[in-house]
Amino acid sequence: MRNLLKWVTLATLLFVAACSTNAGSEANENGEQQTNNKKETNEVTDNQDSEETTDETSKEPKKNEEEEVVTEEAVTTEYRLNEAFWGFEPINDAPAEAVLLTIDDAPDKNAVEMAKTLKELDAPAIFFVNGHFLDTEEEKASLKEIHNMGFAIGNHTMTHSDLKTLSEEEQKEEIVKLNDLIEEIIGERPEFFRAPFGSNTDYSKSLAEEEGMLLMNWTYGYDWEKQYQEKNAIADIMVNTPLLQNGANLLMHDRDWTAAALEDIVSGLREKDFDLIKPEEIEPLQK
Incomplete structure (x- = not known):
């Protein structure tokens, strides 16, 4: 009887340990996924900011070019x-x-x-x-x-x-x-x-x-x-x-x-x- 109780106790301890290990693994996986998600979100935001900056920068020369054309076409007959x-x-x-x-x-x-x-x-x-x-x-x-x-x-x-x-x-x-x-x-x-x-x-x-x-x-x-x-x-x-x-x-x-x-x-x-x-x-x- 005493031997049976020992085996039951040992089995219970092993089961609990196994559950704890799986939970830790799942937690790590979830944590990594969250970290990766944050990285992807930051990359998307950075890309959007970069694209917006590029668009704004590319628009500026166009405005300047248009202004130069207007200036060149402005001929005054006196x-x-x-x-x-x-x-x-x-x-x-x-x-x-x-x-x-x-x-x-x-x-x-x-x-x-x-x-x-x-x-x-x-x-x-x-x-x-x-x-x-x-x-x-x-x-x-x-x-x-x-x-x-x-x-x-x-x-x-x-x-x-x-x-x-x-x-x-x-x-x-x-x-x-x-x-x-x-x-x-x-x-x-x-x-x-x-x-x-x-x-x-x-x-x-x-x-x-x-x-x-x-x-x-x-x-x-x-x-x-x-x-x-x-x-x-x-x-x-x-x-x-x-x-x-x-x-x-x-x-x-x-x-x-x-x-x-x-x-x-x-x-x-x-x-x-x-x-x-x-x-x-x-x-x-x-x-």
Whole structure:
């Protein structure tokens, strides 16, 4: 009887021990699962936070890009061509006391020097180009240098011929061929056209319009006249002529004496309180 009680007691102890071990194992498994669940939950939260941060970050450059585009597209037109005197009238609140500087027959011997002088003076201008000054790589490089300094490039025909003496086909060769050449050199076509001697035809006018160029003549110029082929003489007449008026379109050429007088001309105009019109401020051709 005593032996039987011993065996029963021993069996009971073994059973209790076994239950305790299983409970501990289940508890450990449950604890590990809970820990793993917490880790997964934290990882999901971290991923969501990371994705939200990435999305917010990726949105910011888009906003900046949109703002930059708007800024680039905001072009202000300040002046309109008046063919009555081939000068410019202000639009809205642009100052009336302003003139446009233009240089014809570029890039001959002095154009790059003239562009550098104007650049130092922060004086805008249009350089009207002839194709016969673009025959060599050196001449093409000069045109590119002028353009890279920020100056507008205009079309002044291939050979500086009087368009009224040419056939329509020859006029087209003079104008369109030069536009093609200029685009090949600087990557863009001219927006302004000036006929040699101011001599236009109905066909050259329609062709300039077809090419998207604003047709220009000038208000006054003197540097081809013998008495003004000297620095002081040309500087004086360009600033003190009675033809100087609000919106005047000043014609100059790539000449030694004009290049030498250019700084004095700009300074003299500014001393008379004239602003200098930027080509990009001119109302483009109305199609």
